[in-house]
Amino acid sequence: MRLNFLPAYELKNMLQKREISSEDIASQCLKATERLQGKLNAYIYFDKEHMLSQARAADAYLKEICGSFNKKDGKYFDFTGIPVAVKDNICTKDIKTTCASKILSDYVPVYDATVIQRLKSQKYVLSGKLNMDEFAMGSSNENSAFGPVKNPWDTERVPGGSSGGPAAAVAAGLVPCSLGSDTGGSIRQPASLCGVVGLKPTYGLVSRYGLVAFASSLDQIGPITRNVTDSANLLSAICGWDEYDSTSINGGLHDYCQFLYDNIKGLKIGVPQELMSGGVDAAIKESVNGVLKLAESMGAVVEMTSLPSFEYALSVYYIIAPSEASSNLSRFDGVRYGYRNRDATSLRSMYRSTRAEGFGPEVKRRIMIGTYCLSSGYYDAYYEKAQRVRTLIINDFKKAFGKYDVLISPSSPTTAFKIGEKSDDPLSMYMSDICTIPVNLAGLPAISIPSGLSENNLPIGVQIIADTLREDLIFKTAYSLEKAINFNKLPVHLYEQ
Amino acid sequence: MKIISGQEVRHIAKLAELDFSEEELSKITSQLDDILEHVAIITRADTSGAEPTSHTLKISNVFREDKVRQSLAKEDALKNAPERCGDGFLVPKID
């Protein structure tokens, strides 16, 4: 039995029945990781001893509460003893958090992100820190100071980005689930390219405290898992109001498992024609259409619809996100933490050389765009105008959700592309996020679930979008469609080579 | 027509405290120009009556009570300092 390929909810059941130990799970995950790290480069950091000692501590805890199985005292958490891997832009106390950047290559946080504190309180097992595009800027995971991550389905191809590590690690069975972050599609697009489930929750549902900021009004942490049930469980574990995040939502539901039922009869599904247009591969459109047919056969009502302002979404995003980023990344200056050019003899030359050497080209490009858009004389034409167009996009969504329960679209316009294929053309790389970006601009929840494989055996993902805080509709729809699609494929061939 | 000139890029680099070599500068100037040309399509959008959105959340008045929380131990505050002097962070000559 390969524990590292089992869903987290099954592992939980087996742990409760004492059929396996947390250490068993950790050992198998470690074995897989040791075998595939060289091939995939999914992790930036993992430490065998540290992982095993956490697993043993979880086992001790499970043993301690052994007598109270049937008590409803909530002591049995979904993630007690379950390994979770974490994207390396989420702060972990005493464990390096690099954002895949040279500028933070030796940075050790002195505090835990709120999501980490919550998982720690469940006695989870941190399996390690995952590779990503530097500061979450990218769609291919090629912008990492620690080298690119490879797609487990085809190691010559990218896993998507920026949560390339989290998607690849879960797809390859290195770990049952992981946490990523999504600013313009950084969870859903790699999940789609790696054939796993990636959820971007409603903005504010999960605390951003401890997530190294890229674009503060868009960033959101979310789970990457191999199935919808694990996604709901992991979201339940990390969501909820946080006094350390002014933008976290107070209230809302915190047990998303209750929405995992197989019934979408009468569900009204809208399909934005703008996301099924020329820019999207034919095979992907076909796969999404297949899913829509399934949905209809299950009693859902499917209609094409139009959200005309979507044509501006990519532009709005590439003004707002870099603008916020240019300010967020100012703090990396070689004074309090991180890399510093020690040869510089004056402050300004230290700043400039530190940042020039510490940041990679894509990060610098975005800092430059953002600085320009905010600078005197250009603010109104770029940043403020983009904020106004953002309102139009939100209004289009509002209108659509007046008519439909959910919107369904592709998660990505293409399947995984070759490493190096787009790395010299920023604009065509930016196009990778056209299906996912509008969702972030409106702060909505959306999930990507696998809908099939392309002719050359590459995963395709379908995106389900719902209105603010309607994660219930997301889970109900995703759970029903997951069953109907019955994707159930993993890149197990990796282990055979 | 060029949207952004090399001179402007130099000015922006200064504001952003980034050094670029001449070669990098000409490359990034043309890349920025491409990107800015692309994003310029938003000028076509009719935003009359649309307020700017900074936030998708409709929340306000989020406050913290004025209660003291434990500060970091000094050593933790200085733990990641690239260069320190005594209990302070050391920076080179301010110019």
Place this chain on the structure above:
Amino acid sequence: MSSEKNNLKNSSYTDSSYETIIGLETHVELATNTKMFCGCALSFGAEPNSKTCPVCLGMPGTLPVINKRAVEFAVKIAIALHCKINSYSIFHRKNYFYPDMPKNYQISQYDYPLGSSGYLDVNMGDYTRRIGITRVHMEEDTGKLIHTGSSGRISESDSSIVDFNRAGTPLIEIVTEPDIKSPAEAKEYLVALRTLLLYLDVSDCSMEQGSLRCDANISIKKAGSQGMGVKTEIKNLNSFRFLQRGLEYEEQRQAALIENGEKVMQQTRHYDHITDSTKALRSKEEAHDYRYFPDPDLVPVFMDDDMVEGIKSSIPELPSAKIERYKSGFGLPEADSRFLASDKNTAAYFESCAALCKKDRLKSVSNWIIGDFTALLNKASISISSAKIKPSGLCSLIDMIESGKISIRSAKSVFEEMFNSGKEPQEIVKGKDMEQISDGSVLEKIIDDVINKNPSVVEQYKSGKEKAIGFLIGQVMAATKGKANPALVNEILIKRLKLNP
């Protein structure tokens, strides 16, 4: 620079030939328990970097959360300055790199400040100047830089050390309209503002420790001419005196330039109190471009009427209202009222006395406070609130004077002893045998004795030199060691001298 100094000697700035226009920007550190956006305690003089946390060190991933009390304090200040409280206000990021800024942006308010369009009336003795308040906004303070090297000057040190204890301290910026017409008015504005802030109990307003800081913009123009002169910004005006002196110097310097046909440059200048002059700071390579934009980590502050009313009700009676009440309610002169209301503790002391005393004795209370009491407090450099003399003690002393129990002269020494020991006046008077002799029969004997011993003086008096009685009174006072009731002595003496042919 030296030629500039020389120019000043024959400067032709006089009050009538030029008009001065001054605007002030004042920063006030609030006396909250914690910082603006995190729970670190505020501290002055703590070990470097011992009052910091991930938030105020700008560590990656951290987020700000607004201190509620800081907002309440800011609203208090804005209300006291008659500002419009804006129902919607937001925080912006002001972006620039400097090592005392943990995030390399400062969270500040920009086009939606908390309060705007207020004023402060400043009493200038013979007139009152109403100074417009453009805005009152919230922001966070920076850390502190210590420049290495013996001089402590930035230009002479090879490196600097950063201490972030102060970073994130809640700061209120108060900006005036260019309504101030002279350096003296600028000083009085700051004095009045400080008094107001101390009444509101929102800051310790220590200029020495930097919790009250002031920058000024100043320009001059020929009297009656149109338009505005070129303004300079003066920094480092860290006391009332330096504020006035720095601006006076700058007035003279600008006038000298204009007289010599030179141009005033728009620049930032640093006031040096040792040379008593201002010096241009090295001009920055390029103008600042702060790239303000709304901070996406914070949500808007909505102030509804209930919240504003709630805060308003917590504001104590302010100096201007007190002055009116002292004048009309207590019948005190304007000058007394102003003096008593100029300090929150003095006013509180006076009002405690007022609650214990008859209304017709309040002028005496005022006299004592303004005179002997203030002199002793100044000498001891303590505040009236920590003085040993309690209001009840001062009232008893005044009672004793009014009822003729002790003379004014003895009262002064009794007061001094009360000030030093904290004893009640009755106790001091008893212990020292200082009670006034007001018993006519006792005095008569002594007076007769004095008359008998000084026949020649009595003769002078009788021959019409009425002033001679003064000597006799003096003799009686000497004989009673000053305890005789002088009015009674006078009365009896006249009676006796007339009786005795």
